[in-house]
Amino acid sequence: MRIYRYLIPGLFLFAGFLLFAQDAEGDKLKPHYHEVNAYVEENESCLKCHGEVKYTLEDTLYGRTVTQAMWSNLILDRDAYYSGVHRSFMCTDCHSSEFEEFPHSLDVRMEENFGCIDCHGYDETFADYHFEEIEVEFTESIHNMEGFSCWKCHDPHAYKPNMRGTENIKEAIQLNNSVCLDCHGNFDNFMLFTDKEEINVVESHNWLPNQVAHIRSVRCIECHTEVNDSILIAHKILPKTEAVKRCTECHSRDSRLMHSLYKFQSKENRRGGFMNGVIINDTYVIGANQNIFLNRLSIAIFALAFLVIVFHTILRIIKLRN
Numbered sequence: 658m659r660i661y662r663y664l665i666p667g668l669f670l671f672a673g674f675l676l677f678a679q680d681a682e683g684d685k686l687k688p689h690y691h692e693v694n695a696y697v698e699e700n701e702s703c704l705k706c707h708g709e710v711k712y713t714l715e716d717t718l719y720g721r722t723v724t725q726a727m728w729s730n731l732i733l734d735r736d737a738y739y740s741g742v743h744r745s746f747m748c749t750d751c752h753s754s755e756f757e758e759f760p761h762s763l764d765v766r767m768e769e770n771f772g773c774i775d776c777h778g779y780d781e782t783f784a785d786y787h788f789e790e791i792e793v794e795f796t797e798s799i800h801n802m803e804g805f806s807c808w809k810c811h812d813p814h815a816y817k818p819n820m821r822g823t824e825n826i827k828e829a830i831q832l833n834n835s836v837c838l839d840c841h842g843n844f845d846n847f848m849l850f851t852d853k854e855e856i857n858v859v860e861s862h863n864w865l866p867n868q869v870a871h872i873r874s875v876r877c878i879e880c881h882t883e884v885n886d887s888i889l890i891a892h893k894i895l896p897k898t899e900a901v902k903r904c905t906e907c908h909s910r911d912s913r914l915m916h917s918l919y920k921f922q923s924k925e926n927r928r929g930g931f932m933n934g935v936i937i938n939d940t941y942v943i944g945a946n947q948n949i950f951l952n953r954l955s956i957a958i959f960a961l962a963f964l965v966i967v968f969h970t971i972l973r974i975i976k977l978r979n
């Protein structure tokens with residue numbers, strides 16, 4: 658009988674442990690991953706190292722193991738991976754299957770990656786995105802330098818479009834600007850491409866009043882690219898000498914923002930509430946857009962004044978005749 662006194666709590670403990678263990682495992686691999694990707698288990702063979710802060714280095718010959726820290730820039734976030742545009746991919750769709758071996762060979766580490774255009778170029782399915790034109794713009798941009806590629810701004814393991822069809826423009830602006838600031842505001846990434854010893858992006862914009870409010874309301878590319886009406890996101894970053902500095906480029910009736918930031922809002926939206934809501938109601942950037950109601954009001958006032966003049970003239974003529 659005595660054994661039950663230990664057996665029953667023991668069983669509970671064991672069940673609890675199983676549940677906990679399952680939970681820990683379940684936490685890592687959320688059910689929706691399997692809905693978007695048929696190779697979740699295969700990807701785990703990479704993510705057991707690249708999805709963790711540490712990994713186990715094994716020496717099969719002598720049966721030894723050591724635990725090591727994973728380089729933080731080589732750690733991938735599973736949630737981000739399985740919600741990006743390439744969420745259905747196996748790691749080895751883009752990377753050589755030789756990465757399955759560890760230590761990875763020098764050869765495989767030097768391997769050249771596919772570019773966006775290799776998969777997306779001249780493909781009707783993706784015609785909406787105008788990959789070919791973006792490719793040309795990038796080639797002509799200031800960033801076309803050794804080692805730089807589309808991937809430096811488009812995280813291969815997380816990218817998804819934010820601007821396209823967004824309901825929350827402020828958030829989309831933040832996400833867009835964070836792409837630029839990830840380098841221009843983060844020396845660890847910036848120094849890979851330049852010998853400059855410091856970042857001075859804040860000082861370079863000191864001429865702009867209320868820098869913070871501006872960076873929250875406009876994208877970096879508003880001032881740093883050529884307006885291009887045929888693609889949604891202009892990609893031709895110009896040298897700083899060609900950046901927009903004139904306030905009236907935006908603070909005016911035909912603001913360049915109408916051709917960049919707000920161009921993808923439907924015309925209906927722009928005329929009715931959206932633009933006027935952003936530009937006129939909660940700021941004093943008046944004149945960045947025409948307010949349809951103000952316009953009508955001024956036409957009405959003008960028409961009224963005109964009628965009064967006509968009426969007055971007629972009265973005078975009648976008076977003169979008499």
Ligand code: HEC
Binds near residue numbers: 704706707
């Ligand atoms: C045992 C842990 C482990 C496994 C499993 C593993 N890697 Fe790695 N990987 C590393 C470490 C550590 C590095 C850092 C460079 C090094 O030490 O070789 C690395 C580096 C890399 C790099 C960067 C190479 C470079 O030099 O820029 C890529 C890409 C990569 N791994 C992809 C993969 C892929 C894809 C898989 C699965 C097929 C995979 N790895 C499996 C531990 C692992």
Ligand code: HEC
Binds near residue numbers: 751
């Ligand atoms: C759509 C293609 C694609 C897929 C899918 C992909 N990668 Fe990558 N990966 C790349 C490219 C391109 C680079 C190089 C990025 C660069 O040059 O900045 C890269 C870089 C890496 C690096 C080096 C660190 C870094 O972020 O630059 C690691 C580690 C890595 N990949 C692991 C993985 C693992 C693990 C998976 C699967 C879970 C995976 N990749 C899936 C394209 C891909």
Ligand code: HEC
Binds near residue numbers: 751772786818
């Ligand atoms: C290895 C081939 C490959 C590479 C490289 C690649 N893509 Fe893709 N991409 C695809 C495929 C295939 C899909 C469709 C995935 C699906 O429907 O599940 C896709 C989907 C997308 C989508 C979503 C399209 C839509 O309408 O749903 C975007 C946006 C995109 N990719 C952008 C990029 C960008 C930007 C790059 C480079 C930084 C890139 N891709 C590199 C193969 C690739």
Ligand code: HEC
Binds near residue numbers: 788795810821
């Ligand atoms: C200097 C950074 C940078 C570089 C380099 C870059 N992009 Fe982009 N790209 C962006 C940003 C920022 C966005 C806006 C993301 C969003 O919110 O949709 C974007 C958006 C896109 C989109 C989505 C446009 C849409 O209509 O929704 C595509 C496609 C794209 N880029 C392709 C490319 C290709 C191809 C290359 C290389 C030839 C490239 N990009 C290089 C920063 C960059």
Ligand code: HEC
Binds near residue numbers: 809839853895
């Ligand atoms: C991966 C890093 C990286 C990213 C991301 C990046 N840049 Fe750059 N950018 C550079 C480097 C490096 C230079 C050259 C700096 C130098 O050495 O003079 C540069 C140069 C520039 C210049 C020209 C400066 C001059 O001296 O004429 C502008 C403007 C610029 N970037 C804007 C942007 C914008 C806007 C974005 C986002 C859409 C962006 N950058 C994203 C690394 C980056």
Ligand code: HEC
Binds near residue numbers: 838861862875880902
């Ligand atoms: C209102 C327009 C405007 C906006 C918005 C803007 N810039 Fe600039 N930027 C300029 C002008 C003009 C210069 C040139 C300043 C000078 O040379 O006096 C410049 C200079 C730069 C330079 C070159 C100087 C340096 O620090 O090396 C970089 C890089 C740069 N901007 C990046 C960015 C990034 C990243 C963002 C978004 C966070 C951004 N800019 C937003 C107008 C703008």
Ligand code: HEC
Binds near residue numbers: 871880902905940
């Ligand atoms: C790229 C377009 C652009 C340029 C160039 C630009 N602005 Fe603005 N500015 C905006 C937008 C959009 C807002 C609305 C900010 C907000 O939502 O509060 C704004 C807001 C402002 C505000 C109000 C800021 C606050 O406290 O809310 C002032 C003042 C201002 N701008 C002055 C200037 C001056 C002066 C210049 C030239 C040196 C300039 N702007 C250049 C787009 C621009």
